[in-house]
Amino acid sequence: MENKPKKQASAEPPYKLLSLRTGKPKDWAAGIPAVVHSIKSLINDKTLTRGGKALFKMNQFDGFDCPSCGWPDPDDERSPIAEYCENGAKALAEEATSKRITADFFKQNSVYDLSQLTDYEIGHLGRLSEPMYLPKDGTHYEPISWDNAFSKIAEHLNKLESPNNAAFYTSGRTSNEASFVYQLFVREFGTNNFPDCSNMCHETSGFTLAQTTGIGKGTATLNDFYDTDIVIIIGQNPGTNSPRMLSALEKGKKNGAKIIAINPLPEAGLMGFRDPQKVNGILGKGVQLADLYLPVKINGDLALLKAIEQLLLYFEKETPGKVFDQDFIKNKTVGYEELIKQVENYDLEELAKASGVLLEDIRKAAEMLAYKNRIIICWGMGLTQQPNGVDILKEVLNLLFLKGSIGKPGAGSCPVRGHSNVQGNRTMLINNHPSQEQLDKLEEVFGFNPPRENGYDVVDTIKAMNEGKIKVHFSMGGNFLSATPDTTYTANGLRQLDLSVSVSTKLNRTHLIHGKESIILPTISRSETDIINDELQHVSTENAMGIVEWSRGMLQPISDKLINETHIVCRMAKATLGNKSVVDWNRYMNSYDAVRDDIEKCIPGFENYNVRVKQKGGFYLPNGAREGSFKTKEFGDRVPFSITKLPQNTLADDEYLMATVRTHDQFNTTIYGLDDRYRGVYNERRVIFMNKKDIEKAGFKTGDKVDLFNYDNNTERVAPLFIIVEYPIPEKNTVTYFPETNVLVSIHNVVAGSNMPASKHVKIKVRKHNPDTLTN
Numbered sequence: 001m002e003n004k005p006k007k008q009a010s011a012e013p014p015y016k017l018l019s020l021r022t023g024k025p026k027d028w029a030a031g032i033p034a035v036v037h038s039i040k041s042l043i044n045d046k047t048l049t050r051g052g053k054a055l056f057k058m059n060q061f062d063g064f065d066c067p068s069c070g071w072p073d074p075d076d077e078r079s080p081i082a083e084y085c086e087n088g089a090k091a092l093a094e095e096a097t098s099k100r101i102t103a104d105f106f107k108q109n110s111v112y113d114l115s116q117l118t119d120y121e122i123g124h125l126g127r128l129s130e131p132m133y134l135p136k137d138g139t140h141y142e143p144i145s146w147d148n149a150f151s152k153i154a155e156h157l158n159k160l161e162s163p164n165n166a167a168f169y170t171s172g173r174t175s176n177e178a179s180f181v182y183q184l185f186v187r188e189f190g191t192n193n194f195p196d197c198s199n200m201c202h203e204t205s206g207f208t209l210a211q212t213t214g215i216g217k218g219t220a221t222l223n224d225f226y227d228t229d230i231v232i233i234i235g236q237n238p239g240t241n242s243p244r245m246l247s248a249l250e251k252g253k254k255n256g257a258k259i260i261a262i263n264p265l266p267e268a269g270l271m272g273f274r275d276p277q278k279v280n281g282i283l284g285k286g287v288q289l290a291d292l293y294l295p296v297k298i299n300g301d302l303a304l305l306k307a308i309e310q311l312l313l314y315f316e317k318e319t320p321g322k323v324f325d326q327d328f329i330k331n332k333t334v335g336y337e338e339l340i341k342q343v344e345n346y347d348l349e350e351l352a353k354a355s356g357v358l359l360e361d362i363r364k365a366a367e368m369l370a371y372k373n374r375i376i377i378c379w380g381m382g383l384t385q386q387p388n389g390v391d392i393l394k395e396v397l398n399l400l401f402l403k404g405s406i407g408k409p410g411a412g413s414c415p416v417r418g419h420s421n422v423q424g425n426r427t428m429l430i431n432n433h434p435s436q437e438q439l440d441k442l443e444e445v446f447g448f449n450p451p452r453e454n455g456y457d458v459v460d461t462i463k464a465m466n467e468g469k470i471k472v473h474f475s476m477g478g479n480f481l482s483a484t485p486d487t488t489y490t491a492n493g494l495r496q497l498d499l500s501v502s503v504s505t506k507l508n509r510t511h512l513i514h515g516k517e518s519i520i521l522p523t524i525s526r527s528e529t530d531i532i533n534d535e536l537q538h539v540s541t542e543n544a545m546g547i548v549e550w551s552r553g554m555l556q557p558i559s560d561k562l563i564n565e566t567h568i569v570c571r572m573a574k575a576t577l578g579n580k581s582v583v584d585w586n587r588y589m590n591s592y593d594a595v596r597d598d599i600e601k602c603i604p605g606f607e608n609y610n611v612r613v614k615q616k617g618g619f620y621l622p623n624g625a626r627e628g629s630f631k632t633k634e635f636g637d638r639v640p641f642s643i644t645k646l647p648q649n650t651l652a653d654d655e656y657l658m659a660t661v662r663t664h665d666q667f668n669t670t671i672y673g674l675d676d677r678y679r680g681v682y683n684e685r686r687v688i689f690m691n692k693k694d695i696e697k698a699g700f701k702t703g704d705k706v707d708l709f710n711y712d713n714n715t716e717r718v719a720p721l722f723i724i725v726e727y728p729i730p731e732k733n734t735v736t737y738f739p740e741t742n743v744l745v746s747i748h749n750v751v752a753g754s755n756m757p758a759s760k761h762v763k764i765k766v767r768k769h770n771p772d773t774l775t776n
């Protein structure tokens with residue numbers, strides 16, 4: 001086997017179909033099936049004892065933060081038995097599995113062989129249990145000692161012409177402590193090349209909010225949901241991606257709130273909820289969630305928001321001062337007159353047409369909003385991953401500002417974050433465009449001169465790898481190859497590296513599409529104990545609403561050869577920088593209290609960190625916008641109304657817009673299972689949702705096998721072998737699952753301003769399946 005000629009590993013999962021079953025999409029989420037599925041995933045993954053025990057500590061005051069999404073935990077009543085949801089249980093089952101991958105397994109399976117497995121199969125091989133090294137021209141990963149792994153990394157980093165020839169990726173699970181030491185090492189080494197998962201996720205939100213409110217974070221807190229008038233959920237699928245948000249919505253509804261859902265798909269979690277943690281949720285009918293559902297076209301949101309604003313303006317003229325918050329507008333904003341001039345001049349019918357929503361339904365939304373001013377707007381990837389996502393979010397803020405719905409209780413902006421510590425990573429300065437003040441502070445506290453120029457984000461890192469400008473790529477968690485766009489191009493970039501390194505809990509495709517040499521460093525997971533000098537350590541994370549909280553694992557690590565992320569960084573720093581370093585890495589290795597003490601010195605809001613983080617429920621980071629005190633660069637203590645431009649969404653007759661989304665059975669690139677239960681899709685991921693009329697017009701029928709393709713910059717991109725599923729989705733719109741269709745997301749298809757891949761706005765064509773395309 002060792003002598004077989006080396007075959008190129010596959011950058012995509014195999015193009016093979018399972019056996020699709022379909023049912024009716026659900027109109028409510030959770031309930032008994034969610035409980036059953038939570039337990040089933042623990043059994044399937046051979047985790048019942050490990051995982052079952054851990055489940056009761058998840059999100060408890062003395063437990064660990066759920067490794068799934070960033071939705072906050074209630075600060076008063078937490079379920080004494082278990083504060084988790086179905087997808088939290090699945091995330092835990094994935095990481096708490098008792099299966100593991102050993103050196104022997106890598107000896108028996110070449111990189112090429114592993115690449116022939118599906119992502120589901122790769123994920124279910126178990127946890128990585130010791131450091132592995134793939135030598136130049138090697139076909140199999142081999143075991144390597146930790147010391148040798150760090151020496152190899154140091155050797156590669158130190159021979160680079162410039163520190164800017166390396167890039168350091170971060171996914172969103174890394175704790176505050178590990179993130180802080182990571183950025184410190186990378187900056188002392190000399191680069192700001194920090195691509196991170198935010199660059200594919202909420203960069204658009206951070207970018208827009210910083211410009212318009214002075215802080216790149218949202219303002220609403222969990223308590224705001226409990227006492228508000230209206231919650232708008234736009235471009236977000238809470239039933240799958242932040243299921244505990246449904247409990248907050250239920251509580252809000254009980255107190256009189258109304259919900260407006262804006263989404264091309266009638267997602268189950270927008271329509272109804274049966275709380276699996278309550279008796280009435282299990283036995284009864286549950287609650288209806290959306291009071292009004294607007295089936296917007298993909299990218300029709302800007303037109304829709306403008307139409308709502310025009311109708312509100314009409315009501316405001318009828319009842320001056322009753323609809324818009326004129327005090328707020330006068331005292332806190334700039335640009336009101338210009339906005340009104342623009343909004344007045346649109347043709348309402350045309351706006352409705354561009355949005356895809358019936359005018360009478362838009363009118364209902366405006367009527368619901370007109371005389372209310374405690375409004376929360378939640379958004380997700382449906383808005384941030386649009387080419388004009390910055391403009392759409394500016395329009396969201398225009399609406400909040402018109403209503404004065406920001407900086408007061410029961411109101412505000414709520415970008416629903418993804419990974420459980422993605423917001424904390426940014427607060428800890430994992431940022432390719434840090435502010436000069438932040439860098440000054442690092443310089444003042446540590447005494448080295450941090451690099452001042454901006455570094456690469458994800459899209460620019462991929463381009464730089466392809467241009468030979470990046471030679472070493474280091475990943476702190478995540479799955480760079482599969483999460484990023486334009487899979488073939490990205491793989492081409494990764495293959496040109498001299499060295500790729502991944503700190504990971506589980507094997508994934510990024511380990512298989514590697515540089516000339518490659519290293520996998522296995523690490524402990526959030527649910528496992530982190531013991532240093534015989535003492536159990538706590539780490540901390542920041543949730544989507546800016547609360548920093550304690551997290552302490554409780555399971556025995558899956559292998560005694562794992563090292564925690566903070567130690568990995570410190571040992572890499574010592575090996576690379578040697579006695580040139582001005583940082584005392586041993587001090588950090590001895591106790592995380594020391595890391596937190598230094599975070600406190602560098603980052604505002606962390607005063608008395610070591611004391612406050614131990615308080616029950618943690619502490620809030622300062623957020624001026626939440627208190628109604630704004631500090632924008634351009635407008636001082638005022639917020640700007642923005643003038644945005646409607647997009648031209650012209651499509652050829654045979655062209656469709658495609659949004660790439662998550663199934664109910666995956667966490668980003670981790671595939672828990674093969675169903676998308678709420679959408680009625682079972683045992684298949686290679687499906688394309690299409691409107692009935694489009695299917696007929698194109699001469700297809702449900703169940704047909706098709707290939708998806710597009711052209712960009714003279715390149716044809718093809719995603720072969722998908723099955724058509726008829727779905728209630730607007731005409732000319734289609735939906736598929738990522739990562740299978742990332743191959744169609746061109747590296748040039750990005751969000752203006754935030755440079756994120758526009759993964760919800762991919763122009764595609766559909767043709768009858770041609771078996772010749774199955775060459776991967």
Ligand SMILES: Nc1nc2c(c(=O)[nH]1)N[C@H]1C(S)=C(S)[C@@H](COP(=O)(O)OP(=O)(O)OC[C@H]3O[C@@H](n4cnc5c(=O)[nH]c(N)nc54)[C@H](O)[C@@H]3O)O[C@H]1N2
Binds near residue numbers: 264296301416666
């Ligand atoms: N179980 C689970 N939980 C997760 C994740 C996971 O993969 N699995 N991922 C985590 C991460 S990192 C993130 S960022 C979040 C993501 O959570 P979401 O933001 O909910 O992400 P998506 O599943 O991509 O779906 C976004 C929604 O946008 C809708 N949409 C698409 N195009 C448009 C449009 O043009 N306009 C509007 N209004 N809507 C549109 C889609 O129909 C879909 O319902 O979830 C986090 N939580």
Ligand SMILES: Nc1nc2c(c(=O)[nH]1)N[C@H]1C(S)=C(S)[C@@H](COP(=O)(O)OP(=O)(O)OC[C@H]3O[C@@H](n4cnc5c(=O)[nH]c(N)nc54)[C@H](O)[C@@H]3O)O[C@H]1N2
Binds near residue numbers: 172202485759
């Ligand atoms: N087409 C398309 N592409 C997308 C999206 C989309 O909607 N459409 N969404 C984008 C979004 S929102 C995001 S956030 C990115 C996600 O991008 P990533 O964060 O890079 O991807 P994940 O799939 O979350 O990473 C999973 C891997 O993380 C590792 N891991 C898990 N837990 C830990 C841990 O505790 N420590 C360490 N060191 N490693 C760990 C495991 O090895 C696992 O295989 O994908 C983006 N890509």
Ligand SMILES: [Mo]
Binds near residue numbers: 197200201202417418
């Ligand atoms: Mo995300």
